[in-house]
Amino acid sequence: KNEVEQSPQNLTAQEGEFITINCSYSVGISALHWLQQHPGGGIVSLFMLSSGKKKHGRLIATINIQEKHSSLHITASHPRDSAVYICAAWAGQGNLIFGKGTKLSVKP
């Protein structure tokens, strides 16, 4: 049983669409991370949040601690957004628990 679940596993969108990726976790956490892994394999940290909402450009991340749920939204999606998006829950003492990722493909 994975303590961090993401949905959907795969997502195909047309350029310009609004995209939502969901993350649910069962552990008590101090913070939640959203990461982006490009087709070349590199991993980039997008957000770290412990409450509320954060926005960076076209990306918005929200978290509801009570419901143990976080969402990553991409507005006006673009083919360059195609990547695997990973959420990870910080459960303390160096322990980041990762979801399996959501593979996003944005078609022009």
Place this chain on the structure above:
Amino acid sequence: DAGITQSPRHKVTETGTPVTLRCHQTENHRYMYWYRQDPGHGLRLIHYSYGVKDTDKGEVSDGYSVSRSKTEDFLLTLESATSSQTSVYFCAISAGLDYGYTFGSGTRLTVV
């Protein structure tokens, strides 16, 4: 300047041989981590370090050892490589709970 580099980027080795992967940082961050990434699994923690000579095991530590003799270097050693250790290995660094993570570019290890 990435602040974190992994070496080698790719390696093919034979079953039973020892292998050492290196993670080097220039950020002076306290925390360093080794993860492996395999199809069908999320990133899984192998070992981590919270200071020089301070290390602890992660979820999948069997068959791996680590050392951190300097703040900037965190070494991962496979004492006797097995085919099940074929994977992509990522190092990550962090300044602490209130800070994000920075990942290395990964090392693709193949054990034949």
